[in-house]
Amino acid sequence: xxxxxxxxxxxxxxxxxxxxxxxxxxxxxxxxxxxxxxxxxxxxxxxxxxxxxxxxxxxxxxxxxxxxxxxxxxxxxxxxxxxxxxxxxxxxxxxxxxxxxxxxxxxxxxxxxxxxxxxxxxxxxxxxxxxxxxxxxxxxxxxxxxxxxxxxxxxxxxxxxxxxxxxxxxxxxxxxxxxxxxxxxxxxxxxxxxxxxxxxxxxxxxxxxxxxxxxxxxxxxxxxxxxxxxxxxxxxxxxxxxxxxxxxxxxxxxxxxxxxxxxxxxxxxxxxxxxxxxxxxxxxxxxxxxxxxxxxxxxxxxxxxxxxxxxxxxxxxxxxxxxxxxxxxxxxxxxxxxxxxxxxxxxxxxxxxxxxxxxxxxxxxxxxxxxxxxxxxxxxxxxxxxxxxxxxxx
Numbered sequence: 001x002x003x004x005x006x007x008x009x010x011x012x013x014x015x016x017x018x019x020x021x022x023x024x025x026x027x028x029x030x031x032x033x034x035x036x037x038x039x040x041x042x043x044x045x046x047x048x049x050x051x052x053x054x055x056x057x058x059x060x061x062x063x064x065x066x067x068x069x070x071x072x073x074x075x076x077x078x079x080x081x082x083x084x085x086x087x088x089x090x091x092x093x094x095x096x097x098x099x100x101x102x103x104x105x106x107x108x109x110x111x112x113x114x115x116x117x118x119x120x121x122x123x124x125x126x127x128x129x130x131x132x133x134x135x136x137x138x139x140x141x142x143x144x145x146x147x148x149x150x151x152x153x154x155x156x157x158x159x160x161x162x163x164x165x166x167x168x169x170x171x172x173x174x175x176x177x178x179x180x181x182x183x184x185x186x187x188x189x190x191x192x193x194x195x196x197x198x199x200x201x202x203x204x205x206x207x208x209x210x211x212x213x214x215x216x217x218x219x220x221x222x223x224x225x226x227x228x229x230x231x232x233x234x235x236x237x238x239x240x241x242x243x244x245x246x247x248x249x250x251x252x253x254x255x256x257x258x259x260x261x262x263x264x265x266x267x268x269x270x271x272x273x274x275x276x277x278x279x280x281x282x283x284x285x286x287x288x289x290x291x292x293x294x295x296x297x298x299x300x301x302x303x304x305x306x307x308x309x310x311x312x313x314x315x316x317x318x319x320x321x322x323x324x325x326x327x328x329x330x331x332x333x334x335x336x337x338x339x340x341x342x343x344x345x346x347x348x349x350x351x352x353x354x355x356x357x358x359x360x361x362x363x364x365x366x367x368x369x370x371x372x373x374x375x376x377x378x379x380x381x382x383x384x385x386x387x388x389x390x391x392x393x394x
Contacts, residue, residue, distance in 0.1 A: 004292060006045050006299045007375050019044075019371075023353040035351045036382055041176070041327060043242040043373035047284065048292040051241060054283035058276055067275035070096070076285035077250060081235075084209065084290065087219045093252050095262055096273050100206050100249040101127045103234045104170065107251070108135045110265040111200045111258075117166035119199070121153065123357065123364035125176045140166055141362045144178070150321055151178040153186055155193065168200045169193070174207045174217060174324035177360055177369045181215040181323040184223055191224030200258075203233045206249070207325045209240040209293055212301050215323045221254070228254040232262065240293060241284040242373075248277035300326050303372045303379045310383030315393045317386075326373035329357075333366035335393060343368065350385035 012020045013031050019040035020031055029035035046052065058064075074091050081087040097103040104127070108118060114136040120128050122141040132139045142161060145154040171190055174181045182190075194201045201220070208217045221233055236249035253259040283289070304322050311319040311328070316335035319328050332342040339358065346352050346368060357367030372379055387394070 002049055004045070004048070004295055006296070007377065008046075009375055009377070010044055010046065012044065027347050027353040029347050029351055029353040033351065035353060036378060036385070037353050038370045038372070038374070038382060039353045039355045041239065041371060042244050043326065043371075044375065044378075045242055045296070045373065047241045047243055047280075048289050050283040050286060050288045051243060051280050054279045055276060058279055064275065067278060070278050072282045073278040076282040077235075080237075080285035080290075081219075081252075085217070085219050085222075087222050089252055090254075093254050093259065095251045095253065095259065095266060096278075097249050097251055097266065098271055098273055099238065099244070099247040100204055100234045100236050101131060102247075102271065103232075103249050103251050104128060104202060104204065105131045105135065106262060106265040106269070106271070107200070107202045107232050107234075108132065108137060108168065109269075110261040112137055112167045115165075116168070117163065119166050119169040120361065121172070121175075122362040123177060123360035123367070124170075124172050125204070126355075126359040126361070128170050128172075129361055138165065143362045149318070150323075151175060151180050153189060155189060158193075162197060166197065166199060168202060171201060171203045171220070173203055173205050173220065174211065176207060176325055177327050177329040177355075177357075177364070177367070178320055179322040179325050179327065179329060181211055181217055184218055187218060187220045187223045191220060191227045194230060195227060199230065201227065201231050203231065205233060206236050206239045208235065210297060210300065210326060211324045212297065212304065212322065217324065221252075229258060231255075232258065237281045237284045241280075241289065243277075243280050243284070246274070246277035246280050248273045248281060299376075300373060303374075303376055304328070306376065306379050307370070307372050307383060310380075310387065314387055314390050317390065326371060328370045328372050330354075330368050330370060331366055332368065335390070339365055345389045346386065349389040350382070352382055352385060 019037045023037045024030045074094055081089050117138040117140045118132045119140045122143050129139050142158045144151040203220050211217045233252045238244040251262055307328055308319045311317050318331040335342055355369035357364035
């Protein structure tokens with residue numbers, strides 16, 4: 001296997017790239033003036049060579065008709081879950097959707113009705129709230145507690161907040177934007193909570209492969225198999241291998257009745273996926289892909305340490321300890337500045353586009369989210385810019 005060059009600077013401007021081509025419109029940060037894109041959650045790295053070869057083979061064939069058998073794709077998913085996560089799944093458990101936001105939407109449609117409450121643990125991935133509201137469901141935000149600098153589940157407080165209208169809980173595991181890898185005990189509590197309140201549980205595990213040394217991701221299906229009749233696990237190769245443009249993901253559902261309802265939602269909306277996406281996933285979920293991920297995580301771990309050390313050296317700023325993902329969640333509350341003030345310094349002075357914390361819901365107001373999945377030279381540049389932007393605090 002060729003050693004990947006994660007230090008290579010790849011120019012993505014003008015390539016229909018949301019992250020780089022849209023940041024001036026969204027944040028007023030121009031790439032032409034040296035702006036750094038650290039917002040959209042994709043990486044500035046090429047995927048493994050096996051993925052590129054699969055795309056090139058399809059292009060060489062030159063016929064792009066309707067895809068037929070997807071057996072290699074399904075077998076690759078089964079292999080990956082067994083070998084990387086110790087989860088033995090059956091082929092017929094796997095339903096394919098057009099990415100995980102689409103999967104969340106299908107689950108909401110399949111298992112709830114307009115007006116039903118759908119629970120999220122806030123702050124959390126902003127697309128959940130967007131889809132819940134667009135589906136005319138009630139967004140129920142249960143605020144995460146912060147203990148020892150990291151997010152923790154707050155069960156006693158959450159029990160008091162429920163009204164009985166809630167029908168579903170969406171779990172972000174690992175957590176985005178906080179980077180927490182939930183422990184076995186925490187996942188056990190989630191399962192018990194959903195059973196106690198008769199909630200369908202949607203577990204979004206899209207970041208499950210990007211876990212740092214000292215931590216281990218657990219699929220909740222392996223921790224609480226007895227909740228199979230209320231559990232939908234959403235997985236995808238897209239974050240792991242930087243192929244989000246393929247818009248492909250999976251709903252893995254063991255229970256036949258639950259699976260039939262999800263499949264019905266997919267059929268009612270005419271959801272299908274493209275041939276190239278399946279080819280890319282089949283190539284990625286392989287021994288070569290596994291070796292590439294190990295190298296990627298080691299590289300991201302170096303980026304994480306560089307970014308955290310630099311951020312935490314600025315008085316008033318604090319980067320939440322990152323156990324997983326490549327998305328650093330930085331608290332600016334110690335500066336005493338308003339969100340408008342510290343955001344202006346990041347965007348106008350440092351010329352960095354980062355996600356605004358308030359978009360992640362309750363508790364995110366004093367934060368910005370920075371994507372560190374970029375060549376290390378850019379991470380070092382970002383740290384330097386931020387230190388200069390807040391130099392008066394030092």
